[in-house]
Amino acid sequence: MAQVRVRFAPSPTGPLHIGGVRTALYNYLFAKKNNGTFILRIEDTDQARFVEGAEEYIMESLKWCGIIVDEGIKEGGDYGPYRQSDRKTIYRQYADMLIDKGHAYYAFDTTEQLDTLRSQAEKAGNTFIYNAGVRDKLDNSLSLPESEWKGKLNKGEPYVIRYKMPLNEDIHFEDIIRGHIVVNTNTLDDKVLFKSDGMPTYHLANIVDDHLMEISHVIRGEEWLPSLPLHIMLYRSFGWDPPLFSHLPLLLKPDGKGKLSKRDGDKMGFPVFPLFWHYGETAKGYREEGYYPDAFVNMLALLGWNPGTEQEIFTMAELIEAFSIERVHKSGSRFDPEKAKWFNHQYLQKRSNNQLAMEFREFLRAKGYHLDIKNLEALISLVKERVSFVKDIWDQTDFFFKAPESYDKEVIKKRWNSDSPVLLKELSELLDKTDDFSAASTEAVVKAWIEEKGYNMGTIMNAFRLVIVGASRGPHMYDIISWIGKVETIKRIDKGLSVIGK
RNA sequence: GGUCCAUUCGUCUAGUGGUUAGGACGUCAGGUUUUCAUCCUGUUAACAGGGGUUCGAUUCCCCUAUGGACUACCA
Numbered sequence: 001m002a003q004v005r006v007r008f009a010p011s012p013t014g015p016l017h018i019g020g021v022r023t024a025l026y027n028y029l030f031a032k033k034n035n036g037t038f039i040l041r042i043e044d045t046d047q048a049r050f051v052e053g054a055e056e057y058i059m060e061s062l063k064w065c066g067i068i069v070d071e072g073i074k075e076g077g078d079y080g081p082y083r084q085s086d087r088k089t090i091y092r093q094y095a096d097m098l099i100d101k102g103h104a105y106y107a108f109d110t111t112e113q114l115d116t117l118r119s120q121a122e123k124a125g126n127t128f129i130y131n132a133g134v135r136d137k138l139d140n141s142l143s144l145p146e147s148e149w150k151g152k153l154n155k156g157e158p159y160v161i162r163y164k165m166p167l168n169e170d171i172h173f174e175d176i177i178r179g180h181i182v183v184n185t186n187t188l189d190d191k192v193l194f195k196s197d198g199m200p201t202y203h204l205a206n207i208v209d210d211h212l213m214e215i216s217h218v219i220r221g222e223e224w225l226p227s228l229p230l231h232i233m234l235y236r237s238f239g240w241d242p243p244l245f246s247h248l249p250l251l252l253k254p255d256g257k258g259k260l261s262k263r264d265g266d267k268m269g270f271p272v273f274p275l276f277w278h279y280g281e282t283a284k285g286y287r288e289e290g291y292y293p294d295a296f297v298n299m300l301a302l303l304g305w306n307p308g309t310e311q312e313i314f315t316m317a318e319l320i321e322a323f324s325i326e327r328v329h330k331s332g333s334r335f336d337p338e339k340a341k342w343f344n345h346q347y348l349q350k351r352s353n354n355q356l357a358m359e360f361r362e363f364l365r366a367k368g369y370h371l372d373i374k375n376l377e378a379l380i381s382l383v384k385e386r387v388s389f390v391k392d393i394w395d396q397t398d399f400f401f402k403a404p405e406s407y408d409k410e411v412i413k414k415r416w417n418s419d420s421p422v423l424l425k426e427l428s429e430l431l432d433k434t435d436d437f438s439a440a441s442t443e444a445v446v447k448a449w450i451e452e453k454g455y456n457m458g459t460i461m462n463a464f465r466l467v468i469v470g471a472s473r474g475p476h477m478y479d480i481i482s483w484i485g486k487v488e489t490i491k492r493i494d495k496g497l498s499v500i501g502k
Numbered sequence: 503g504g505u506c507c508a509u510u511c512g513u514c515u516a517g518u519g520g521u522u523a524g525g526a527c528g529u530c531a532g533g534u535u536u537u538c539a540u541c542c543u544g545u546u547a548a549c550a551g552g553g554g555u556u557c558g559a560u561u562c563c564c565c566u567a568u569g570g571a572c573u574a575c576c577a
Binding site: 009010011013043044045046048049107111114115118122125126127129158160162178181183184187188189191192194195196197199201202203206221222223224225226227228229247249250252254258259302303304306308309310312329330331332333334335336338339341342343383384385386387396411415456457458459460461462465466469471472473474475476477 | 503504505506507508509513514516517524525526527539540541572575576577
């Protein structure tokens with residue numbers, strides 16, 4: 001295979017959502033699998049939709065995911081510039097080339113005129129298509145006498161350049177994922193290639209840039225499939241060899257219908273963006289929700305592709321090794337937030353107590369707690385298996401840091417009986433006399449006491465947990481009291497006794 | 503409306519012209535845990551429908567249904 005060069009070509013119109021990230025990821029995996037080059041090209045030909053911060057956001061997102069850009073606006077490269085607005089002067093000559101070859105023409109119709117024609121057609125139950133069927137009746141350099149349209153040009157009247165779609169021709173083409181597709185040109189329209197504001201449209205800029213940048217494979221979202229015939233025709237008109245195309249299936253909403261959209265995140269309570277977004281609107285990101293980038297990437301990679309084995313956990317290197325574009329699915333995948341959490345759980349379990357302690361220490365710092373790593377490692381070893389996110393550690397361990405402020409009423413009803421005050425008082429005195437407060441030691445002492453007196457283990461331990469934790473949850477009691485220490489333990493028993501009473 | 507694309511458990515998916523249609527998430531049930539959670543074990547549940555082709559179709563073809571994308575001087 002010739003040198004593999006692929007590009008991810010987003011528009012900086014807002015934060016990149018996870019569908020875009022997955023497109024970038026598949027491009028990256030494909031490139032690296034084939035010792036190729038991954039290019040980031042910014043497609044900002046629509047000045048009206050430019051959004052502050054979006055370009056930075058895209059680059060930061062890729063970086064967070066571990067997707068390394070080989071050529072791009074920051075990285076440079078031999079095929080730059082990599083931002084289409086910086087390539088503005090390139091496109092016009094290609095539009096002119098098409099006009100010279102008779103594949104494109106000037107059109108002077110105003111937006112209003114075309115809108116009217118469209119709505120009229122709609123009322124009549126037809127579809128207005130600007131192509132060979134009607135272009136003779138419209139206002140363009142094909143329908144008007146040469147003197148007239150040249151006059152308009154000289155006068156500086158606004159115009160666009162349209163592609164001259166041939167009449168009644170079947171266009172055959174291949175998609176790596178979808179196979180053979182045929183479309184008749186009569187259903188296609190004379191797309192605008194060059195806008196009246198002096199900028200190319202996506203279609204022109206995209207084809208010119210892909211050719212100039214020697215892109216070998218175009219891997220993009222399914223929403224582009226309908227314009228593939230146009231793109232194929234453009235390559236033919238220029239006399240260029242087209243790249244190979246792959247159209248990725250869409251990411252769908254978890255419930256209901258339709259493709260995942262930028263709005264779904266807040267509506268459904270999970271992020272649709274890799275990172276927090278805060279220009280104008282704000283939106284949650286996976287990074288800030290506590291996802292590890294490798295878990296996020298792993299989850300995303302398996303949404304629409306799988307290697308055909310039962311392996312589910314992959315490092316980026318393993319993904320690169322296993323990836324093949326042919327195994328990408330044809331149909332859309334519904335995004336499942338539950339499975340995303342499961343992936344993070346898997347990755348969190350693989351981290352060392354020390355790593356987690358460092359991460360949790362940052363979390364605690366924000367809450368005003370400052371603890372040493374050894375202490376936190378001990379804490380984390382007690383709850384690690386129960387959490388999926390670092391922030392979950394707090395939910396599992398808040399009572400380590402502070403005595404309960406209230407006691408679960410249901411638990412009082414169920415676990416606190418008339419004997420409880422007396423028994424806990426005895427327990428308190430017993431622990432007070434115990435010097436070695438390691439979990440093993442207190443466990444031995446308390447068990448011996450319960451056995452000697454013939455008490456009921458469940459009764460005591462559940463009431464004990466109630467005064468220490470405030471609820472019916474948490475790790476082993478002896479681990480808890482060992483960590484909080486004797487003084488705090490006794491204090492909590494006393495407080496519990498006075499608050500709950502009998 | 504038109505064009506194009508798609509359709510295996512609730513979800514992500516494996517798979518083959520002949521399989522008990524496999525796995526994961528979730529669900530549910532047991533077990534462990536004197537709590538809660540984790541964990542373990544088990545369970546649950548699918549080839550959209552109808553025609554063909556064939557000795558035999560989930561698998562190949564056609565139709566229908568359903569879903570989706572596109573239908574801008576947006577990408």
